[in-house]
Amino acid sequence: MSRAALDSLVAAFPQHILETTDRLGDEVAIVAPAGLLEIATWLRDTPAMAFNMLSDVTAVDYLARNPRFEVVYQLYSVSKKHRLRLRVPVGAETPSVPSVTGVWLSANWAEREVWDMYGIRFEGHPDLRRVLMYEEFEGHPLRKDYPMQQSQPRMDLRRKERDAVEEYKTLYVDKLAQARKAEP
Amino acid sequence: MNRAIADALAAAPERGVQEDVMVLNMGPSHPAMHGTVRMVLTLDGETVIKCDPEIGYLHRGFEKQCENATWSQVFPYTDRLNYCSPLLNNFGYALAVEKMLGIKATDRCNYIRTILGEMARLADHFTSLGAGALELGAMSAFLYAVEARDHIWDLVEEVTGARLTVSFARIGGLKEDLPANFAERWEATEPRLWDVIKKLDQLSTKNRIFMDRMMNTGVIGADEAVSLGFTGPVLRSTGVAYDIRKDSPYFAYDRVDFEVPVGTNGDNFDRYLVRLEEMKQSISIIRQCLKGLPGGPLNVDDPHIMLPPKELVYNSIEGMINHFKLIFEGIQVPAGEVYSYTEAANGELGFYIVSNGTGKPYKLRVRPPCFYFMGGIDRMIEGGMLSDIIPTFDTINMIGGEVDR
Amino acid sequence: MGVDIGVPGVVASRLETAVNWARKFSLFQYPFVTACCGMEYMAVACARYDVSRFGAEIPRFSPRQADLLWVVGTVNHKLAPHLARIHAQISDPKWVISFGVCASTGGFYDNYATVQGIDKIIPVDVYIPGCPPRPEQVLDALMMLQDKIQREKWDGPRAASDVAPAIAAVPA
Ligand code: SF4
Numbered sequence: 057m058s059r060a061a062l063d064s065l066v067a068a069f070p071q072h073i074l075e076t077t078d079r080l081g082d083e084v085a086i087v088a089p090a091g092l093l094e095i096a097t098w099l100r101d102t103p104a105m106a107f108n109m110l111s112d113v114t115a116v117d118y119l120a121r122n123p124r125f126e127v128v129y130q131l132y133s134v135s136k137k138h139r140l141r142l143r144v145p146v147g148a149e150t151p152s153v154p155s156v157t158g159v160w161l162s163a164n165w166a167e168r169e170v171w172d173m174y175g176i177r178f179e180g181h182p183d184l185r186r187v188l189m190y191e192e193f194e195g196h197p198l199r200k201d202y203p204m205q206q207s208q209p210r211m212d213l214r215r216k217e218r219d220a221v222e223e224y225k226t227l228y229v230d231k232l233a234q235a236r237k238a239e240p
Numbered sequence: 241m242n243r244a245i246a247d248a249l250a251a252a253p254e255r256g257v258q259e260d261v262m263v264l265n266m267g268p269s270h271p272a273m274h275g276t277v278r279m280v281l282t283l284d285g286e287t288v289i290k291c292d293p294e295i296g297y298l299h300r301g302f303e304k305q306c307e308n309a310t311w312s313q314v315f316p317y318t319d320r321l322n323y324c325s326p327l328l329n330n331f332g333y334a335l336a337v338e339k340m341l342g343i344k345a346t347d348r349c350n351y352i353r354t355i356l357g358e359m360a361r362l363a364d365h366f367t368s369l370g371a372g373a374l375e376l377g378a379m380s381a382f383l384y385a386v387e388a389r390d391h392i393w394d395l396v397e398e399v400t401g402a403r404l405t406v407s408f409a410r411i412g413g414l415k416e417d418l419p420a421n422f423a424e425r426w427e428a429t430e431p432r433l434w435d436v437i438k439k440l441d442q443l444s445t446k447n448r449i450f451m452d453r454m455m456n457t458g459v460i461g462a463d464e465a466v467s468l469g470f471t472g473p474v475l476r477s478t479g480v481a482y483d484i485r486k487d488s489p490y491f492a493y494d495r496v497d498f499e500v501p502v503g504t505n506g507d508n509f510d511r512y513l514v515r516l517e518e519m520k521q522s523i524s525i526i527r528q529c530l531k532g533l534p535g536g537p538l539n540v541d542d543p544h545i546m547l548p549p550k551e552l553v554y555n556s557i558e559g560m561i562n563h564f565k566l567i568f569e570g571i572q573v574p575a576g577e578v579y580s581y582t583e584a585a586n587g588e589l590g591f592y593i594v595s596n597g598t599g600k601p602y603k604l605r606v607r608p609p610c611f612y613f614m615g616g617i618d619r620m621i622e623g624g625m626l627s628d629i630i631p632t633f634d635t636i637n638m639i640g641g642e643v644d645r
Numbered sequence: 646m647g648v649d650i651g652v653p654g655v656v657a658s659r660l661e662t663a664v665n666w667a668r669k670f671s672l673f674q675y676p677f678v679t680a681c682c683g684m685e686y687m688a689v690a691c692a693r694y695d696v697s698r699f700g701a702e703i704p705r706f707s708p709r710q711a712d713l714l715w716v717v718g719t720v721n722h723k724l725a726p727h728l729a730r731i732h733a734q735i736s737d738p739k740w741v742i743s744f745g746v747c748a749s750t751g752g753f754y755d756n757y758a759t760v761q762g763i764d765k766i767i768p769v770d771v772y773i774p775g776c777p778p779r780p781e782q783v784l785d786a787l788m789m790l791q792d793k794i795q796r797e798k799w800d801g802p803r804a805a806s807d808v809a810p811a812i813a814a815v816p817a
Binding site for chain 1: 722723725726729755756757758759760764765766767768
């Protein structure tokens with residue numbers, strides 16, 4: 057249904073669209089970061105497109121790939137009832153993309169969350185703070201190289217967390233490793 | 241409009257009675273901030289000039305946790321997203337994975353999902369309306385609403401075995417069929433629900449205090465709401481008839497007849513009315529589905545997806561291996577990405593899933609409707625009075641588990 | 646609870662027993678509700694299960710007016726300091742019930758965000774397992790707490806950690 061929208065997008069911005077797919081009925085355009093803002097404004101303002109709602113922004117961390125991250129935008133048009141997904145590849149060093157807060161208001165918090173969880177900067181965002189984690193938190197938990205159980209308590213705990221796990225580690229894993237080392 | 245008042249107040253050199261603005265911290269553990277949300281308010285007298293909501297006090301690492309679970313193990317986590325209506329989250333996630341696998345649930349399954357989903361929506365709206373009334377001081381409405389919710393939960397318990405956290409959906413089907421006497425049980429429950437809906441209506445809708453506090457508070461315009469990513473009853477209260485059940489029907493919603501109630505003003509009272517009307521529609525949907533409930537198999541017939549029946553698991557080696565593989569390695573979902581959306585009680589509940597072809601999701605993003613409400617709530621509050629925050633907060637029905645995940 | 650000493654309308658008792666008896670039936674609760682367990686807490690507090698039958702009727706949303714802290718739901722590291730502070734603000738004697746597995750042990754959220762049980766932050770008197778616990782189980786826990794209050798000794802300062810925590814039974 058939104059194949060037409062995708063086609064006209066490609067026709068309008070051939071230089072910025074890196075690739076398109078429509079697997080499983082989801083139309084996707086992979087967009088170069090440089091063209092994102094222009095494309096976003098065009099998608100919202102062209103009457104035939106009328107993508108007036110940005111339903112979601114998220115990111116994916118493909119650790120082994122280059123570029124490492126991909127920021128994903130889900131668009132919807134309330135009047136035309138069609139959907140489109142934009143994917144923007146972002147490199148691993150100082151990852152950043154232009155912010156679309158000027159185009160859709162919902163981008164404000166959504167981009168804050170992506171910054172919080174993945175550490176991707178949004179250039180031109182008015183207020184890029186953490187939203188789910190606290191300010192003292194170091195690192196970005198949803199990155200694939202952030203260990204799942206690495207907590208950063210904000211206060212002194214009365215007892216250790218996960219002592220059983222550590223016990224297991226010192227009692228079995230470390231000992232086993234030592235024993236292996238001792239073997240000739 | 242609220243924004244304009246707020247800006248004018250912030251810019252005004254002389255501020256009337258109060259020279260200084262006051263900064264007030266509301267939450268994170270405040271009786272009216274159901275769930276744990278903090279708001280840093282800048283007040284001029286009792287007028288809110290600036291509001292800075294802070295969330296994350298219930299962040300439980302949903303996504304990280306799911307990335308380390310198999311596709312089926314994700315179900316319990318989805319229960320706890322919007323914990324007022326766990327079934328709807330279950331079904332939304334199941335639909336997403338089914339889309340990814342390229343399978344379609346059976347007819348009977350779709351009907352049952354619709355029935356149970358609407359029951360969950362009813363429970364959610366009862367909770368939201370009841371709690372909302374309670375926070376405006378109407379204790380009796382709350383007691384009635386919770387009683388009605390308990391009636392629904394009794395029914396849910398009979399079907400699923402649990403009151404709240406049900407984990408009833410499976411990829412490609414459901415855990416079980418409806419019990420044999422479900423239709424009669426529903427017949428018995430329905431009048432009670434109507435009774436409570438009527439009572440809620442009588443207790444609140446024409447109540448002077450209730451009206452004064454709800455009308456023209458927390459107003460949001462249609463264009464702004466769309467741009468802010470609002471969905472569900474909050475968007476519909478502004479007059480935009482966006483309901484995924486109608487716009488891109490899934491399950492059995494294209495085979496039942498129902499209306500999408502919309503409001504006109506986008507204020508708290510309209511949101512309340514929209515919810516009240518939606519409950520009536522939900523009951524009618526359930527009735528229609530029960531009448532048209534088709535027979536046939538419940539689950540898709542695919543050994544790569546559904547667990548084999550228990551007799552096979554215990555009595556044949558093939559069955560046991562099949563069971564073992566599905567439990568330990570998980571359902572193998574082909575690589576790719578998908579965005580699937582359903583209408584949850586609060587609006588568009590989307591699942592964006594990336595698979596790398598293994599038994600675990602590579603990335604599982606939930607698009608929670610409430611997160612975007614919280615992102616735009618400052619626009620509904622600023623310029624209003626401090627006391628308007630309470631009804632506004634109630635009618636957007638913020639659910640901590642969903643906002644913070 | 647006392648001895649009849651033959652004077653009509655008068656019983657003799659130890660002060661400790663009498664005061665403990667009074668305390669256990671006038672628990673003012675502070676519901677620290679964070680998550681899904683709060684839905685069950687609502688059910689417990691409402692008409693059908695009605696916690697007020699057990700002398701714990703009125704929720705107080707100020708720690709200064711409460712003596713029983715219900716920690717209902719998941720507590721994460723962002724929220725932990727707030728919980729500790731609220732607990733510190735409740736004046737003695739105070740009791741803590743940990744409602745649900747999340748509050749008791751972290752539940753099935755074992756990751757960077759959640760505290761692995763509120764006993765890492767504050768002392769707990771009664772743990773209620775269940776995700777969420779059924780209302781019956783919650784009422785059982787409340788009675789356990791009352792039992793515990795009745796048995797409290799007054800010699801020396803009371804520290805909750807001195808009194809061994811109880812665990813509400815899982816219904817068969
Ligand atoms: S114990 Fe279960 S129901 Fe209770 S807060 Fe934790 S996840 Fe939710």
